Amino acid sequence: MTKFSTLQRWMSEALGTAFLLATVVGSGIMAETLSGGNIAIALLGNTIATGAILYVLITIFGPIGGAHFNPAVTFGFWLDKAISTREALGYVAAQTVGGIMGVYAAHAMFDAPIFQIGPKIRAGASQGLSELIATFGLMLCILFAVRFKPKAVPMTVALYITAAYWFTASTSFANPAVTVARSLTDSFAGIRPVDAPLFIVMQMIGAGLAFGVYRFFVGRG
Template identity: 65%
Template sequence: MTAPTHHLRRPLTRRLAVELTGTALLLATVVGSGIMAEHLAGGNVAIALLGNTLATGAMLVVLITAFGPMSGAHFNPVVSLVFALKGEITPLTAMAYTVAQIIGAVLGVWLAHAMFGLDIAQTSHKVRTGPAQWLSEGVATFGLILTILAVRQARADAVAVMVGLYITAAYWFTASTSFANPAVTLARSLSDTFAGIRPQDAPLFILAQIAGALAALAVCHWLLQPPAPESISS
């Protein structure tokens, strides 16, 4: 998510390892903090969501700051898709990143289950479906991509903090609690915990996320164009 840097000169295998590791840590945080929050909140869903939100937002700041110079810190297939469409990475690299992100996300979920002594292999039964949820995922992903692209242009060194703050806010202003990430969505379908989503609900979440990302890319292509040079009058 960082501005173009030397990370593209690193071997692809190392960048893929970083994307896998970062996404795994992100999902371990999302799912693990959800389990802990639900356990400690005494049935208060708002308190549980707050705990889940703060942990996720904080971890995003850490991961993007630490891993941005190594791989670009995408940790999200739609982020990789956007950068491929912008020509900053190749389609093949975007596909490889996506595979690494999905594998990392699943491993992160399994790690969270193991840390809390739960069954490793699970399937979620948590219903998340309907037009309001799909719209929320489109809006959440639109805002995420808009944040990344706009902040990269305005102040690249602030991307990590701004993304963390955006996701923290989006947990609360979207009905879906802002998955905004296909790898996260797939992995959370494998966790029958606070953060879960039924596998049958995941495909339309992912379609909404892709649509939101493409809409944001189109808007940013127009919105973030540099101003035309002013003509000098004699």
């Protein structure tokens, strides 16, 4: 089995998160353009594209760096002592930069201004609770699938996010890097920067709670 360097793992995180955000934002722009104002159809198009790219990205980058693409996921694996603090910080930096670059790439592909600020209001207790639950569920899926059925991780995550787009009021950002990046787009997928901190805090709490539940079931062995 090929052993990858820390730099290669970080780069896989940056590339994967970039493609994830390019898909989330790009498909949102495309869906909104083609849906004729039907928000349900636009969300469906956005959902399908996001679920599909997650399966692909986790399949190809998972063997290199674990395919976290998400600081909350990295936090969970750091809690599990699967990665060091230095590696985790590098992952988070790579994910954040990669996500922003993915948003800029989507803007460029659709001939939109590169630098934007998200205007979409996503505030309030229901949105925060949605992000806590969305991230809690995502982290549980990942931890249990990695432990009990590793080959099912790509499909498990892709299907969970596809469902969570629809059963959460926030449409399941469930990812601090995604939240930061989506605050930089004035598109269907955007969020106001002022609303992002609530999302990020609740996402990290959700990840921590999921790790606690995971440990309850599997112990520390």
